[in-house]
Amino acid sequence: IVNITIDGIPVSCPETTLILDAAKMAGIDIPVLCYHPDLKVRATCRVCIVEVKGQKKFKTACGNEVWDGAEFITNSPAVRQARKDILELILAEHPQDCLKCVRNTNCELQKLARDFGISKPQFANKPNPIPIEDSNGVIVRDMAKCVKCGRCVEVCQEVQTVGAINTAHRSVEYEITTAFDRSLQDTVCVYCGQCIAVCPVGALYEKDETEKVWQAIADADKHVVVQVAPAVRVALGEEFGMAPGSIATGKMVAALRRLGFDKVFDTDFAADVTIMEEGNELLERMSHGGVLPLITSCSPGWINFVETFYPELLPHVSSCKSPQQMFGALAKTYYAQKAGIDAGKMTVVSIMPCTAKKYESARPEINGSGYRDVDVVITTRELARMIKQAGIDFNKLDDQEFDAPLGISTGAAVIFGTSGGVMEAALRTVYEVVTGKELVDVDFESVRGLTGIKEAEVDLDGKKVKVAIANGLKNARQILDKIKAGECDYQFVEIMCCPGGCIGGGGQPHGTTKAVREERMAGIYQADRELPIRQSHKNPAVTALYEEFLGKPLSRKSHELLHTHYHP
Numbered sequence: 432i433v434n435i436t437i438d439g440i441p442v443s444c445p446e447t448t449l450i451l452d453a454a455k456m457a458g459i460d461i462p463v464l465c466y467h468p469d470l471k472v473r474a475t476c477r478v479c480i481v482e483v484k485g486q487k488k489f490k491t492a493c494g495n496e497v498w499d500g501a502e503f504i505t506n507s508p509a510v511r512q513a514r515k516d517i518l519e520l521i522l523a524e525h526p527q528d529c530l531k532c533v534r535n536t537n538c539e540l541q542k543l544a545r546d547f548g549i550s551k552p553q554f555a556n557k558p559n560p561i562p563i564e565d566s567n568g569v570i571v572r573d574m575a576k577c578v579k580c581g582r583c584v585e586v587c588q589e590v591q592t593v594g595a596i597n598t599a600h601r602s603v604e605y606e607i608t609t610a611f612d613r614s615l616q617d618t619v620c621v622y623c624g625q626c627i628a629v630c631p632v633g634a635l636y637e638k639d640e641t642e643k644v645w646q647a648i649a650d651a652d653k654h655v656v657v658q659v660a661p662a663v664r665v666a667l668g669e670e671f672g673m674a675p676g677s678i679a680t681g682k683m684v685a686a687l688r689r690l691g692f693d694k695v696f697d698t699d700f701a702a703d704v705t706i707m708e709e710g711n712e713l714l715e716r717m718s719h720g721g722v723l724p725l726i727t728s729c730s731p732g733w734i735n736f737v738e739t740f741y742p743e744l745l746p747h748v749s750s751c752k753s754p755q756q757m758f759g760a761l762a763k764t765y766y767a768q769k770a771g772i773d774a775g776k777m778t779v780v781s782i783m784p785c786t787a788k789k790y791e792s793a794r795p796e797i798n799g800s801g802y803r804d805v806d807v808v809i810t811t812r813e814l815a816r817m818i819k820q821a822g823i824d825f826n827k828l829d830d831q832e833f834d835a836p837l838g839i840s841t842g843a844a845v846i847f848g849t850s851g852g853v854m855e856a857a858l859r860t861v862y863e864v865v866t867g868k869e870l871v872d873v874d875f876e877s878v879r880g881l882t883g884i885k886e887a888e889v890d891l892d893g894k895k896v897k898v899a900i901a902n903g904l905k906n907a908r909q910i911l912d913k914i915k916a917g918e919c920d921y922q923f924v925e926i927m928c929c930p931g932g933c934i935g936g937g938g939q940p941h942g943t944t945k946a947v948r949e950e951r952m953a954g955i956y957q958a959d960r961e962l963p964i965r966q967s968h969k970n971p972a973v974t975a976l977y978e979e980f981l982g983k984p985l986s987r988k989s990h991e992l993l994h995t996h997y998h999p
């Protein structure tokens with residue numbers, strides 16, 4: 432513990448504390464642009480400089496730790512002027528078209544410019560004339576807006592270990608780019624969108640497809656149904672001022688109905704179906720000497736990753752389509768037949784916390800209904816935009832219920848949205864199938880939490896099942912390397928591409944940090960506890976689906992509609 436003062440306020444803190452964090456303890460928010468609490472990027476923008484009593488040079492508050500007896504000044508005229516100069520230099524290179532920018536009103540640079548009262552900048556505005564890259568259908572790169580903070584590079588290289596983007600050149604030429612400056616689709620990018628999630632400005636964003644949704648809704652000939660992913664309901668509220676993790680399911684359903692969707696359904700229904708199919712696939716592999724461990728297949732960034740980096744492990748990956756795609760296939764067959772609707776006149780829209788879901792829905796091999804299973808995928812952020820465009824006062828909406836039958840789901844499905852959830856949902860069902868006994872306590876605490884890698888041994892009434900869970904692709908790599916080396920005896924492995932699982936997806940409201948993920952995770956488990964049915968095989972709509980349509984799990988029809996194959 433060291434004793435320091437910040438603007439005269441005494442603070443005692445461990446000597447490993449950043450000046451930035453020590454200042455927070457004194458109630459002082461030092462402005463930052465490159466710094467992100469989850470990342471190691473430090474001192475590239477220098478907006479956070481402070482004065483140290485007795486020293487001539489400024490120090491960056493994010494790049495330096497405190498030392499005993501130090502006296503920091505964060506708010507002198509010299510500090511304020513220097514920060515303003517730095518900001519004005521950044522703004523001189525930045526296109527000043529905030530009105531048209533996707534990050535207008537939640538851009539970190541815009542906020543700093545406003546806080547610093549930059550109304551008459553000293554330097555002329557000369558942005559780099561870099562064209563916008565908008566050719567891959569998922570992620571748009573407007574590198575003229577890049578402030579070169581390096582957050583996206585760190586996420587892509589260190590957190591995801593993909594390495595699609597990197598820094599290049601030095602000094603004034605310094606830039607963030609892909610190898611050989613290729614388009615993103617010609618790199619190893621898995622479309623996880625984590626780079627978007629950490630970008631402080633509008634340099635990276637998802638391809639906006641809200642116009643397609645508006646058009647479908649306006650087309651009287653179209654029957655437009657919408658599905659919402661588990662993790663959206665605990666994050667959407669943030670766009671309307673709610674605390675992270677607030678459960679906004681009822682208001683979200685009401686908003687979707689007001690937007691004009693003909694049916695408001697739930698990806699969670701299909702998540703329950705996934706458990707029926709994947710749980711039986713696991714049991715089948717375990718009893719017939721199939722390839723183990725079985726690895727989950729629902730996270731599309733992870734599927735892109737395994738196809739690119741570990742194609743030899745593809746036989747481990749479950750043949751189940753993701754819940755999003757299962758939903759689409761069932762909507763255009765089972766539901767269409769039941770409701771007497773021509774599937775050719777249906778539009779299936781997905782609301783996803785994910786950018787890779789846009790890529791997944793466009794995969795040619797995955798469209799088993801005879802049509803494209805899912806027509807349009809929009810992110811949580813895009814949905815919020817639509818609700819705002821429609822002038823819907825989200826917070827005043829009364830809670831409403833999803834439509835039947837594809838809106839009926841269980842607690843097991845909700846927890847898909849957080850790391851460990853697919854595993855737990857599977858265990859809740861597999862236990863009862865294997866033992867024939869009722870599971871008294873459905874909470875499998877050992878597979879929960881935001882730790883990057885979790886391992887557990889689960890006792891299925893005497894039969895032991897070894898499982899592992901990884902979230903974030905760096906952690907996935909560790910498990911995959913072990914499997915490759917034959918060093919593990921897991922039977923079942925869950926891999927989610929994004930840190931924390933879908934709650935931390937690349938399409939979620941901006942401002943996702945570890946603390947926010949924790950809140951969203953808590954919201955997910957609360958939503959699970961509040962549901963009357965918490966096991967997938969007890970979902971009456973799923974039982975009806977098998978009785979009326981599919982027969983049984985892994986049936987021929989299931990295989991046609993709900994399973995797929997991958998590209999090495």
Ligand code: HC0
Binds near residue numbers: 730783
């Ligand atoms: Fe997920 Fe899913 S849990 S991947 O994170 O499995 O995106 O929320 O929709 O499909 O259900 C995302 C979230 C989903 C799918 C489900 C799975």
Ligand code: SF4
Binds near residue numbers: 570583587593621
């Ligand atoms: Fe890297 Fe993911 Fe961004 Fe692609 S989407 S550049 S893999 S962080």
